Amino acid sequence: MISYRWCDELPVDDRDEVLALVRRAAEYDAEAGFSAIDPRDLDARPSEGERVWHLPIRARRDLSVRPEVPWVVVAYLRLAVDVDGLGAVQFVVDPDYRSRGIATLLVEELGLDTTGDGGWAGTGARTLRAWSYGSHPAAGRLTTRFQVPAVRRQWTLLRHLSGPWAEPLDPVATEATLSEPVPVAAVAADMAEVAAATAMPARHRDSLSRADDSGLAITASLGGVPAGYVRLDPALHEHEELRAARLGALVVSDRASGRGLGSALLVRALVALRDAGAQIALMRIDPDDERAVRMCRLLSFEQDEAHACYQVGSIGRETNDDLCQVLTGSPAAGSVL
Numbered sequence: 001m002i003s004y005r006w007c008d009e010l011p012v013d014d015r016d017e018v019l020a021l022v023r024r025a026a027e028y029d030a031e032a033g034f035s036a037i038d039p040r041d042l043d044a045r046p047s048e049g050e051r052v053w054h055l056p057i058r059a060r061r062d063l064s065v066r067p068e069v070p071w072v073v074v075a076y077l078r079l080a081v082d083v084d085g086l087g088a089v090q091f092v093v094d095p096d097y098r099s100r101g102i103a104t105l106l107v108e109e110l111g112l113d114t115t116g117d118g119g120w121a122g123t124g125a126r127t128l129r130a131w132s133y134g135s136h137p138a139a140g141r142l143t144t145r146f147q148v149p150a151v152r153r154q155w156t157l158l159r160h161l162s163g164p165w166a167e168p169l170d171p172v173a174t175e176a177t178l179s180e181p182v183p184v185a186a187v188a189a190d191m192a193e194v195a196a197a198t199a200m201p202a203r204h205r206d207s208l209s210r211a212d213d214s215g216l217a218i219t220a221s222l223g224g225v226p227a228g229y230v231r232l233d234p235a236l237h238e239h240e241e242l243r244a245a246r247l248g249a250l251v252v253s254d255r256a257s258g259r260g261l262g263s264a265l266l267v268r269a270l271v272a273l274r275d276a277g278a279q280i281a282l283m284r285i286d287p288d289d290e291r292a293v294r295m296c297r298l299l300s301f302e303q304d305e306a307h308a309c310y311q312v313g314s315i316g317r318e319t320n321d322d323l324c325q326v327l328t329g330s331p332a333a334g335s336v337l
Helices: 012-032 102-110 137-144 184-196 202-210 261-275 290-298
Strands: 051-060 071-081 086-093 127-132 150-160 216-222 225-239 242-252 280-285 302-312
Touching: 012 051, 012 071, 012 086, 051 102, 071 102, 086 102, 184 202, 184 216, 184 225, 184 242, 216 261, 225 261, 242 261, 261 280, 261 290, 280 290
Parallel strands: 086 127, 242 280
Antiparallel strands: 051 071, 071 086, 127 302, 150 280, 150 302, 216 225, 225 242
């Protein structure tokens, strides 16, 4: 048995429990190579026209049926609904309560009807999208049990930076001027200018602009005008018993596209991660982006994991309308079931 209640702002007591759960899950999932909810998402301000809902899910400790056992937060769902009714779902279960039917029970109780008055569960969401990272068995149940289709894929790619499988990192010739790695906050304006000079949908530009300012960025300019950037995080973590670091979004303006700038930025970022002590670099890409896949293959990246975005309902747009020519290290919406 579970208990839950939608709220547009977490009460103080609930917030403390949810924050503890999210932090515990983030640490647990980082070791497994998954993506969990960022603790900062709990207090993130909605973008213009967006509404955010919070759903703490409680159960009796250890799923006991004894009435004297206290209720505790065992899972948390965050739903961001935009002006078109597109709901981005982030969902995480406490590591101690995974594979115990929490997600399945929640779906069975809430249902997946987005067509009624008020949208899904009265939240206004007419379409739901949720990411599942890696090959967690709960993700498969969305399709096999609830007939929820996967509408988008991502790959995590791996590139060896040192050791016997590492290929040389030769600089890529480019007419652009590349910066050294600098804090993201120092070049946020240049990054926004690059994103604005692309044909990517406004939704994706907004997602990039809302990204946190942690880590570093390498920027590129042509004739003094910002033309591209790549984000990187040199903080090391363990992946397959090797020291790993992550690459984030890589964006090139439309006027600079096709001139080798993306490859030049990637190589410069890989060198920076190698110099920071990383043995491997990890990044995510859209496998349908043939140019991005080809570029990464030529730079000796290998596929490490596959991820899927599941969708319920339709808002009358192509399901891939907000997929753009951008390599992204952190999708805007994610879930760990």
